[in-house]
Amino acid sequence: MAIFSELKKYQDMMDFCGKCGDCASSGTQITTAKRHVTKPCPVKNVLGFEAYDARGRILILKKLIDEKLDTDNSILKWAYTCTGCGSCKETCLAIEGGINTPLLMEALRQDFVNQELKIEKHQQILDSILQNNNPYNEPKEIRSKILSGRKFNPDAEYLVFLGCTSSYRQQNIALSTIELLDNLGIEYSILENEPCCGSILKRYGYKNEFETIARKNLELFKKNKIKKIIFPCAGCYRTFKIDYAELDKISIQFYHLTEFLDQYFNENFYKFKMKHHKKISYHDPCHLGRHSGVYEAPRSLLKRIKNSNFIELDALRNYSHCCGAGGGVKSSEPDLAQKIAVNRNEEAIEKGIEILVSACPFCEKNLKDGLNGANLEILDISEVLLRSIEKEMESQIMDDSESEIKIGKKYMKFLAQYPDIFSDLVTGSILDFAIYVKLDDLEEERPLCCFNVLRTENGIALKSGKADDPDLELAVSTDAVNKLVLNDTKSDYAKQFGIFYNEPDEEDGWIDFVLHKRTKTLIKMGYGKFAEEAGILEDEDEI
Template sequence: MIKKEVDRLELEKRKYIRGRFKELEVYREEVWHCNRCNMCKEVFGWYMKSAEFSDLCPSFTFNKYDTYSSQGKMHIARSLIEGDMEWEDSEELLHIIYSCDMCGACNINCLRVMENNPLEVFKALRARAVEKGLALPEHKRLFESTIKHNNLLDAPKDERLKWTEGLDFKIKTLPQESADVLLFTGCMYPLETKVRDTLKVIAQVLKAGGVDFGFLGADEKCCGLMQLHVGEVGMFEQLAKDNINTFNELGMKTLVTPCAHCYHCFAYEYPEVGELRFEVLHIVQYLDRLIEQGKIKMGKLPREIVTYHDPCDLGRKSGVYDTPRKILNTINGVELREMERIKDQTWCCGAGGGVLEAYPAQSIWTAEERIKEAKVTTGSDTLVTACPWCEYNFRNAVENTGAKMKINNITELIARALNKEGE
């Protein structure tokens, strides 16, 4: 099959990379179809450029044992479905299941080769673990934080307002006021001090573009994707129902979010739960629209070499690859250089799927590997991304290694170029 045809099929099948909330036993035929081809472990052959950066699965590469790969977990699922093993048979079982970032890299290659959906199987595995009361302690704390504060970071609700301090304009608070656009901030940007200032920059760029926008303030609730990914399907569905009702009652035209997790959740998971009577866009899609409409005009920046990291939930799971690259290539003075593993073959940042919380050593190692790839293969000064979780973990990796690499959200480059307008 020629490459063009494979790419077409991959786009058609992308709709399957989402939660369908099925029981583990439904995937019996799927797990039996795993033929141990090893395609889940490495970059797809057509896109592989070197042995050094050929690995695709962080869990397998870090733990160096086949059981941690997608095909290994598929066989665990088969054994559990067929009764060949029980959940109590191995103390390592939960570690194997939960050390996966849920990045979907294996899923892309498996769809191409076998038309299987291992990511769906892993969601069902984790859901069954939670049903049996086997959720990891670190993930139970996420559930408790959600119940208590409606966020993942165990932060009081009023902390969601901290990022607005110092702005020279007031942001509308919905539903007390009305606006055309809802800026859904997510959990990480407003509540994590390492990346909080990025959200302020995003608001300033929207203001400069003349956007009529507001936010939910302290009343914003978590999107629920993390809960879904670690197996708490019931909590996800309740959050989805609550949020859908809230959003639909606002009367806004467009929901814009800078979080790749939230974007994928709203655009691809929520329609499984209820009807969304508004448009859902990631911030890069919305800013691209403003640039096209001439509402954002940018000047020339001093020469800067950058590389772009595709967030898994924005790129691989949602198909948004070209828009951020288009924006970067629009900024005069910015030279975009690509890493070896990009787009649907990208290497995960390591912060997803509950790994950041439960396995911090693996998480930071994964981010450090990406920083290394960015430096070795592109010589870039700056790694640009479009997700707070990626941004946070890469900042940690830079601090941990002392690497000379700036970590920026793509909106930060736009903001700097806005200040150069007319030059």
């Protein structure tokens, strides 16, 4: 009889499950604060049986602990059908943040591995990582072959960590990342003997082997005095930022490529334009979105591309459906992984999307495997940006960027001088500001520039770019900005703000906004006071 010492650590968490079924609802919709979510479990959506959703898995895990279910090959196979995406957590209301089913499944896998109950394919991958520094059984000597012998400055500010999948399988992502950074004039280095991050071993349940690799890698970075690392791979990024941090204190700054580029383009304006008009959408990688909280940066980058129409999928951000490749499913259950990818691609096809963009080599690979001849192009975000950057317009870009920088900085400087505009907001409130030239730009979500304002304990903090989870987003025309910054009191600013909202005019100026929280919630957070002063809200007590 198998021993479940790791799994038993989370028995209290399992006991919170009320068996409501929100983690896998089929044919019904789950109401959340912002939207309706349907069928959150990608595995259940393919295999159909309750054993594969979070509720069913918890019931089985309890039976295993209570010795009411034998551990055999069918249970071992079942244990590796979970992608670990965490979508079920987003719809679970049993505890704050939801029951962490991926954590439970990883604990079960650890128990299996500790008792030598292993899948042969996974053992082969472990052996390859230990011997070749990659999971693909490729010679470690050819890892840097794509660099064509290029030498890098070891003292560069940034290290680019390409990852195993980009180095050996999706080399197009490694090459586009390198070329894009080169075009921008970014100085960086790449380790000659870049190691495997070990992510897949943790997902398989090889905890001890993973921790050994993690500590070894952290020591390598310390030895090379690495301070900042850029990752084009969402899996590597999540592993370093979250999993490594659980083992040791880390002073290194980790950036996913999208975070780095979004920050860079907020300070250094470039233009992007597709050669032919395209409908583009974005698939949130689980490791980058749900696990690491990076949602806005990739969207901000894609919305910069002219001659394209950015369209959101229905299942997006923290409710995004998994591509199907995570948690070891791609290696142990490739047919299942492909069917999940087919479902995800179908969501894009139904909306007429022409290019589905992701920010993860594994997502790109699996989504491509799930095309089945469909008329849909799957690209990494580095490829899309490289394809659309307007290199030949360099001098014009700099001229255009000056106006964008000026209008954004002018508004930020004004708000920084009058922090009392935000004095009624509770600490932690955050709102986005997006500046537009025309109403048409608003309809197409093409802002000239963006910044966000965070209410701190002692005042406000302003930062370029959009926040990942703002309370609301303000859309302000350039004409409105130029007039708003002439006010010298909060009262005058509020009154003119209200005029631009209540009496919008294409020529004189206009303001619009999108709420990301319920009106009553925003009023409790203090937004109602300013809205009332601006004449947008007549009496907050009546709401």
